[in-house]
Amino acid sequence: MAPKAPAGTCCVPGVCTVGAGRADDVTGPPCDWLLFGAAIALQEERADVEETLKRIQGQKGVQGIIIVNSEGIPIKSTMDNQTTVQYAGLMHQLVLKARCSVRDIDAQNDLTFLRIRSKKNEIMIAPEKDYFLVVIQQPTE
16 A cells, blocks of 8 residues: 655655655645646546547548657557558658758758648648657648
């Protein structure tokens, strides 16, 4: 069983100003509220992500959406598994190369968006620090 924090202390040093924050404090009144608040914030963030994905998927011509982590592993997709894995791996390599190219040109710069258009589809990639978003759609006329 986890040790209880004395009243007025918190298990996250530097976060809660109520107490001194000790490394062995894992529960207690301020900490419980901190964890509860973090859980609620995470649920709200996930709901926002789901809403955004639904909105993007609802756009005319969108064939699929994939969210890929920084290691190239798909973490969310609206496409079948085989297609998801194929796109995730290839787009991960492409993002790494494109980001390096942008930084080679100007070390103070970074890749913010990548768009590839072919005869059959258009791939749009929005890279972030820990993940990137891939949207595959039919090309517009």
